[in-house]
Amino acid sequence: MNSDLTNSPVWRALSNKAQNVSKLQNLFAHNESRAKNLTFALNDEFFIDFSKQQIDSATLDQLIHLAQQQDVEKWRDAMFAGDAINFTENRAVLHVALRGQSDDDYSVQGKPVMSDVLAIRERIIDFATRVREGHWRGATGQRIKTVINIGIGGSALGPELVVRSLRAFQDGPDVRFLANIDPADLSHTLAQLDPATTLFIIASKTFTTQETMTNAKAARRWLIAALGKEAVGQHFVAASTNQAEVEAFGIKSQNMFPYWDWVGGRFSVWASVGLSVILAVGPENFLAFLDGARDMDVHFRTASPAQNLPVLMALFGIWNRNFLNRSSLAILPYSEDLQRLPLFLQQLEMESNGKSINREGQEITYPTCPVVFGQPGTNGQHAFHQQLHQGPEVVPCDIIIALTAHPQDEERAPGQHRQLVANALAQAAALMSGRQHAQPERSFPGNRPSTMIVMEALTPRNLGRLVALYEHKVAVQGWIWEVNSFDQFGVELGKELANALLNNTATDFDSSTLALFSQLDHLSRAA
Amino acid sequence: MNSDLTNSPVWRALSNKAQNVSKLQNLFAHNESRAKNLTFALNDEFFIDFSKQQIDSATLDQLIHLAQQQDVEKWRDAMFAGDAINFTENRAVLHVALRGQSDDDYSVQGKPVMSDVLAIRERIIDFATRVREGHWRGATGQRIKTVINIGIGGSALGPELVVRSLRAFQDGPDVRFLANIDPADLSHTLAQLDPATTLFIIASKTFTTQETMTNAKAARRWLIAALGKEAVGQHFVAASTNQAEVEAFGIKSQNMFPYWDWVGGRFSVWASVGLSVILAVGPENFLAFLDGARDMDVHFRTASPAQNLPVLMALFGIWNRNFLNRSSLAILPYSEDLQRLPLFLQQLEMESNGKSINREGQEITYPTCPVVFGQPGTNGQHAFHQQLHQGPEVVPCDIIIALTAHPQDEERAPGQHRQLVANALAQAAALMSGRQHAQPERSFPGNRPSTMIVMEALTPRNLGRLVALYEHKVAVQGWIWEVNSFDQFGVELGKELANALLNNTATDFDSSTLALFSQLDHLSRAA
Numbered sequence A, B: 001m002n003s004d005l006t007n008s009p010v011w012r013a014l015s016n017k018a019q020n021v022s023k024l025q026n027l028f029a030h031n032e033s034r035a036k037n038l039t040f041a042l043n044d045e046f047f048i049d050f051s052k053q054q055i056d057s058a059t060l061d062q063l064i065h066l067a068q069q070q071d072v073e074k075w076r077d078a079m080f081a082g083d084a085i086n087f088t089e090n091r092a093v094l095h096v097a098l099r100g101q102s103d104d105d106y107s108v109q110g111k112p113v114m115s116d117v118l119a120i121r122e123r124i125i126d127f128a129t130r131v132r133e134g135h136w137r138g139a140t141g142q143r144i145k146t147v148i149n150i151g152i153g154g155s156a157l158g159p160e161l162v163v164r165s166l167r168a169f170q171d172g173p174d175v176r177f178l179a180n181i182d183p184a185d186l187s188h189t190l191a192q193l194d195p196a197t198t199l200f201i202i203a204s205k206t207f208t209t210q211e212t213m214t215n216a217k218a219a220r221r222w223l224i225a226a227l228g229k230e231a232v233g234q235h236f237v238a239a240s241t242n243q244a245e246v247e248a249f250g251i252k253s254q255n256m257f258p259y260w261d262w263v264g265g266r267f268s269v270w271a272s273v274g275l276s277v278i279l280a281v282g283p284e285n286f287l288a289f290l291d292g293a294r295d296m297d298v299h300f301r302t303a304s305p306a307q308n309l310p311v312l313m314a315l316f317g318i319w320n321r322n323f324l325n326r327s328s329l330a331i332l333p334y335s336e337d338l339q340r341l342p343l344f345l346q347q348l349e350m351e352s353n354g355k356s357i358n359r360e361g362q363e364i365t366y367p368t369c370p371v372v373f374g375q376p377g378t379n380g381q382h383a384f385h386q387q388l389h390q391g392p393e394v395v396p397c398d399i400i401i402a403l404t405a406h407p408q409d410e411e412r413a414p415g416q417h418r419q420l421v422a423n424a425l426a427q428a429a430a431l432m433s434g435r436q437h438a439q440p441e442r443s444f445p446g447n448r449p450s451t452m453i454v455m456e457a458l459t460p461r462n463l464g465r466l467v468a469l470y471e472h473k474v475a476v477q478g479w480i481w482e483v484n485s486f487d488q489f490g491v492e493l494g495k496e497l498a499n500a501l502l503n504n505t506a507t508d509f510d511s512s513t514l515a516l517f518s519q520l521d522h523l524s525r526a527a
Helices: A009-019 A024-029 A057-069 A072-080 A095-099 A114-133 A154-165 A183-190 A210-227 A229-235 A243-249 A265-270 A272-302 A309-323 A341-353 A385-390 A407-412 A416-433 A460-481 A489-503 A511-526 B009-019 B024-029 B057-069 B072-080 B095-099 B114-133 B154-165 B183-190 B210-227 B229-235 B243-249 B265-270 B272-281 B283-302 B309-323 B341-353 B385-390 B407-412 B416-433 B460-481 B489-503 B511-526
Strands: A039-043 A046-049 A146-150 A174-178 A198-203 A236-239 A328-333 A371-373 A397-402 A450-455 B039-043 B046-049 B146-150 B174-178 B198-203 B236-239 B328-333 B371-373 B397-402 B450-455
Touching: A009 A057, A009 A309, A024 A416, A039 A272, A039 A309, A046 A309, A046 A460, A046 B511, A057 A072, A057 A309, A057 A460, A072 A272, A072 A460, A095 A114, A095 A265, A095 A272, A095 A460, A114 A272, A146 A154, A146 A210, A146 A272, A154 A174, A154 A198, A154 A265, A154 A272, A154 A341, A154 A460, A174 A183, A174 A272, A183 A210, A183 B407, A183 B416, A198 A210, A198 A229, A198 A272, A210 A229, A210 A236, A210 B416, A229 A236, A236 A243, A236 A272, A265 A272, A265 A341, A272 A309, A272 A460, A309 A460, A328 A341, A341 A371, A341 A460, A341 B385, A371 B371, A385 A416, A385 B341, A385 B489, A397 A416, A407 A416, A407 B183, A416 A450, A416 B183, A416 B210, A416 B489, A416 B511, A450 A460, A450 B511, A489 B385, A489 B416, A511 B046, A511 B416, A511 B450, B009 B057, B009 B309, B024 B416, B039 B283, B039 B309, B046 B309, B046 B460, B057 B072, B057 B309, B057 B460, B072 B283, B072 B460, B095 B114, B095 B265, B095 B283, B095 B460, B114 B272, B114 B283, B146 B154, B146 B210, B146 B272, B154 B174, B154 B198, B154 B265, B154 B272, B154 B341, B154 B460, B174 B183, B174 B272, B183 B210, B198 B210, B198 B229, B198 B272, B210 B229, B210 B236, B229 B236, B236 B243, B236 B272, B265 B272, B265 B341, B272 B283, B283 B309, B283 B460, B309 B460, B328 B341, B341 B371, B341 B460, B385 B416, B397 B416, B407 B416, B416 B450, B450 B460
Parallel strands: A146 A174, A146 A198, A198 A236, A328 A371, A328 A397, A397 A450, B146 B174, B146 B198, B198 B236, B328 B371, B328 B397, B397 B450
Antiparallel strands: A039 A046, A046 A450, B039 B046, B046 B450
């Protein structure tokens, strides 16, 4: 069933426009100021050039009407007000408070939260500082050299993105991530580690996540075998709220760093799950990362839709997805530091909006989230970009650049960063302009859209702005599509069926699953 | 323009079938032997269960007719015969010879190639063995501890896949990969390295690839600064065919390992670009990897279409892409060792078949390659699998499992591998069966297809089988779609425009590109 959405006049007007949309090449040809008109800035250090999106100003106006019709501003304000906009779970969605400052007045259902937020922030900074400065040491008195964050999904992808993206700023211990229940992940993570200098962070809000607890117990066995049971408390801390289980594991309650039910896993890097980030890059860089997100929060909360970066980004995405029928979105950071951004956004976008049930509990039939994928440029240019340029179907691209290199990288390899960014610009130009050639296989159709997200440099603050930009973009799209972007019930069934298989509690599996499981069990027992 | 393909009776019959396709749940309900009938084996160690593809036996018969109509067997035989099936570049496509043995009789345009292949294979094995055994040493007499493969695209993704996938078998030096022109990649790769114990492999067939040569020169500067110019020959070797440039770089010709114009970059790991693999895991494991691919080659060359794993895989893919209109393909290896498989296949599939020009030089309008993406399970279950289960659009999945763990991983974490694989089976079952629930957001539609690729263990030989399976699958799809899977002209325009920007040789860029490049240049000069 289609909701009223697709029958609304503005949706129909947009559908009509999509039938007669001008080619990008023509949109540029007839408008000298197009780039200027379609570039929107947070400030001098952070701006977005949307001019290579296949859109004219009348269509953009209609899209802004769509946002208004869908009450985007009302939902946004409800989010900032701490209302329970995660309506299936009756929870507030207030990760913006996690980058708040003492004079911000966020509250959840009337209860102010900033004092709790600031208290936990102080505790994780204090703990990380003690480790970084060598006041917190391992059980044998040695300094911590390696930190292993054991967590999966939102408890891994956020901190892994940030630690990797800020590796040029890293001055603390080596930080690694252990997520998968695959024993190979554990085995290769623990190999070459010295228990005496290793600190584990167990990141699981409930302290019951199957993968995380299985790996945590294996890590504890490994540590106990080397240092004895009494060493556990000195080598394990937790980002969790389940005090009873955390203590039963052997972690003292003062080393448990909680967060709140209004913080979804995919937004938890701003809270206690950010501990590994602080250990790696220090409090100052972590706070700058928070400040950057707060810059974007303030902008998102106050800018008009026509100037609002997350709103505009959401609308161009909806134009591509629902009207031009583009089923995927390529994330192309021209930055090895941002290598994990496509993976992080794959979760953020697809877990948030990969849904088909609207607020009325009806099944919707229009497309929602595209498939999100990508790799850093220039690597992808020598691989899947072939399809972006010449495949029968158009793949919109988000290209992310920093105009300047880190000074130490520029020094090591002078001029390479300029080549890197020139390649990014050339990809966008090639996708847009195309080229006619006498040999058909050397022709490029062009008319392929991209958005250019530009930072002056990849600093902690700009990284915070970038992540918050996408968070709010995804929220806006969910509000327009009328889905709940903040639950994730789609992960449940697989989990249940895995347990049913492992515990032999269900017999109505299909013949394929039963045959394969029987072979698995046969070989597992033989091993 | 559509070719005759979409007007052919078999294509129309398949289109009709797609209108009335039974749900997967029903296909299982009415056929007790479905899993058995749709499982096809290379041997006991390697098989594929296609039963969770939404297809009945009459449709599969039609698809096999489609393969016959499109002359798949003829093209396959032409490939094995060394004909110039890469017709835009007038080249043979004979990577199968790279895993050939002395009694195989591959030839290119009448000229036998196996003696050359075996001679180069012997040379790379000999070189790697000398390094591994400490006979080849750095300029100061120290053993080589770290190998850096400098290469991009096919000169990186193949060896990186294999080295990572076989890390449980690694007994040689540490092997790392440097690809991106981003100076951060160089900077972080060289940091912490000791020039005296580092060996660089420059992997570029032409020895002119911009990224590779820029990084190679920077690495040479770094080495010379530490060890002097005369050390270069002892620390650099090449997988290349450009002898003049290789020697000018400072590499002796006996340390240049060539390959041939009938080996595309994305197939070069089987040739000299596999050098880093041999260094990491040794000749025996590399040869087993080749043997596995040869197993699949023999199977592909001899099995009837109805039993032929790559042909069947190609056909199910075409069913999903062209008839059920599925625009993406998720690659889900339940294996951290196979972490890089999705990335490798993204290149293999999208660079090979992300094309719209058919053999007659006409533009085709039917879809070709889907967007290929993925991540290892169970990690993805806590991220983008939400969309696989509950998104409005169906994403077919290839799930890859090894029934047993590496012994050392099983010992370190007993039972975890069984949990890993149970999760894989449960995902496939959940995608297929779905679940009704009183709360709509907890309902799963089911009827979502997956293919289960099963290995007894992730050995070098099974890895070879797996990679060759996908290589041949991609070739079959290209033959059916009537595109040339073996060129990659789509990478050219971006490269040209980047050079035009950097060298100021073109003035007709759009206003957006010019404005951004001017800012880049302004900041680059300020730096």
